[in-house]
Amino acid sequence: MVDAGTVAVATQMIGDAGLKAIGAGIAITGTGLASGWAEKEIGSAAIGAMAENEALFGKGLILTVIPETIVIFGLVVALLIK
Amino acid sequence: MRLLERFRGETPPQKKKKGSSNYAYAVTRVRVMKSKLLPKESYPRLLNMGIDEITRFIQESEYKNDVDELAMKYSGGDLAEHALNRNIALTFDKLGRISSGELNYLITAYLKRYEIWNIKTLLRGKLYNAPVEEILEFLIAAGQFTYSFLSELAAKATSQEIVEALRKTEYYPLLQKFDGTNLADIENALDKMYYSSLFEAIGKPKSKDRKLLTRFIKLEVDVKNLSNLFRLKKAGVKQSDEIMSLMIEGGLELNTEKLAPLPYEEFVNELQKTHYWNSISGVADQDMDSLINLERRLTRKYLEYTTTFSHASPISIMPVMDYIIHKNNEVTNLRIIYRGKEVGLDDNLIKDQLVVI
Numbered sequence: 001m002v003d004a005g006t007v008a009v010a011t012q013m014i015g016d017a018g019l020k021a022i023g024a025g026i027a028i029t030g031t032g033l034a035s036g037w038a039e040k041e042i043g044s045a046a047i048g049a050m051a052e053n054e055a056l057f058g059k060g061l062i063l064t065v066i067p068e069t070i071v072i073f074g075l076v077v078a079l080l081i082k
Numbered sequence: 083m084r085l086l087e088r089f090r091g092e093t094p095p096q097k098k099k100k101g102s103s104n105y106a107y108a109v110t111r112v113r114v115m116k117s118k119l120l121p122k123e124s125y126p127r128l129l130n131m132g133i134d135e136i137t138r139f140i141q142e143s144e145y146k147n148d149v150d151e152l153a154m155k156y157s158g159g160d161l162a163e164h165a166l167n168r169n170i171a172l173t174f175d176k177l178g179r180i181s182s183g184e185l186n187y188l189i190t191a192y193l194k195r196y197e198i199w200n201i202k203t204l205l206r207g208k209l210y211n212a213p214v215e216e217i218l219e220f221l222i223a224a225g226q227f228t229y230s231f232l233s234e235l236a237a238k239a240t241s242q243e244i245v246e247a248l249r250k251t252e253y254y255p256l257l258q259k260f261d262g263t264n265l266a267d268i269e270n271a272l273d274k275m276y277y278s279s280l281f282e283a284i285g286k287p288k289s290k291d292r293k294l295l296t297r298f299i300k301l302e303v304d305v306k307n308l309s310n311l312f313r314l315k316k317a318g319v320k321q322s323d324e325i326m327s328l329m330i331e332g333g334l335e336l337n338t339e340k341l342a343p344l345p346y347e348e349f350v351n352e353l354q355k356t357h358y359w360n361s362i363s364g365v366a367d368q369d370m371d372s373l374i375n376l377e378r379r380l381t382r383k384y385l386e387y388t389t390t391f392s393h394a395s396p397i398s399i400m401p402v403m404d405y406i407i408h409k410n411n412e413v414t415n416l417r418i419i420y421r422g423k424e425v426g427l428d429d430n431l432i433k434d435q436l437v438v439i
Contacts, residue, residue, distance in 0.1 A: 041106045042106070044104060044106045044107040045106040045107060045109070045110035046110070047107060048106070048107040048108065048109075048110040048111035048114070048180075049110045049111065049113075049114050051111055052111055052114035052115055052118070053114050056114070
């Protein structure tokens with residue numbers, strides 16, 4: 001465990017701008033991983049459906065990119081933090 | 083823990099999972115495959131057709147490749163029989179190919195029923211001196227045995243040679259006991275072995291989908307036991323031991339030990355306490371002519387339940403199981419129509435044999 005004194009010293013060293021950058025980084029990392037995981041699941045399901053019925057290509061593509069919105073929200077949050 | 087077991091000289095339990103499963107890919111693919119099954123509206127049309135028209139109809143469906151492939155070799159009902167068997171074997175083989183990890187392991191364990199079906203068919207065929215061609219008509223190469231291996235087995239002169247050829251399989255210790263007179267006992271033992279190894283493969287269910295899969299298999303055991311109980315009661319078999327020797331262990335709701343010694347009326351009264359009664363209440367009379375209606379209703383219930391399970395757990399093995407039994411039902415229906423038409427049965431009689439969902 002890190003005590004309160006060490007946190008205060010670390011905060012002073014990093015500064016406000018540094019903390020904002022870390023926050024923005026966390027927002028992008030989290031949402032990026034989440035949308036990647038969701039797209040992997042939906043994408044493999046879409047490929048499975050397309051392998052049996054090629055006509056499902058359009059629907060599969062649209063459904064696969066829908067989780068991309070998650071990372072866009074992350075980007076928006078990161079820009080707002082800045 | 084494994085290290086401790088190794089120090090003690092114990093064999094660690096066999097690892098069942100082999101890599102990660104691709105549920106999303108396999109399940110969606112299987113769902114699309116299910117959407118290609120014949121819709122229920124096609125059955126009345128099929129019933130109005132002749133054999134050649136039916137062949138043409140299925141040639142335009144998912145069975146096209148199979149009919150085309152075999153059209154040079156067979157004709158009429160034989161062509162349909164071989165095409166249906168080939169199609170079901172390739173379809174189930176495909177399920178093995180498109181799945182991985184635990185999903186593949188469970189599908190393979192479930193499809194072992196076709197290995198047992200083939201062994202039974204081969205032994206029966208040889209015992210009654212059926213021609214090789216006739217035996218081949220009923221072989222479904224959906225398990226681990228390939229069609230060429232099964233054809234080699236069918237070409238063997240005696241059942242003992244077939245048993246020897248299966249020396250390296252897990253069935254050999256049981257088949258060794260086959261002496262030419264105890265086929266029924268061997269068949270029952272094979273069925274029991276299948277279900278016990280299937281339950282072993284599933285293991286102790288912890289997750290929701292494993293629990294549903296166990297429930298599905300248990301339901302299947304109950305359906306089998308129930309129709310066997312009705313058959314035995316109708317045939318007047320009263321000895322509890324004799325009945326119990328034919329029952330499969332591990333059912334969902336039926337207490338076979340309690341039901342086996344009961345006379346018909348009490349047996350039916352006891353069944354009224356189970357949820358199967360709703361499905362069979364109208365047809366379970368003591369003086370019923372045949373069990374066809376009853377078995378049809380039980381099969382329908384089984385199919386409907388599996389679909390419900392597959393909706394309850396959409397990304398699991400259940401949609402795959404749902405597809406397997408619906409595909410099997412479609413092939414059985416088509417086979418009934420073909421064979422019925424071939425021997426000139428009345429359309430209504432054929433219709434009564436079908437399970438259409």
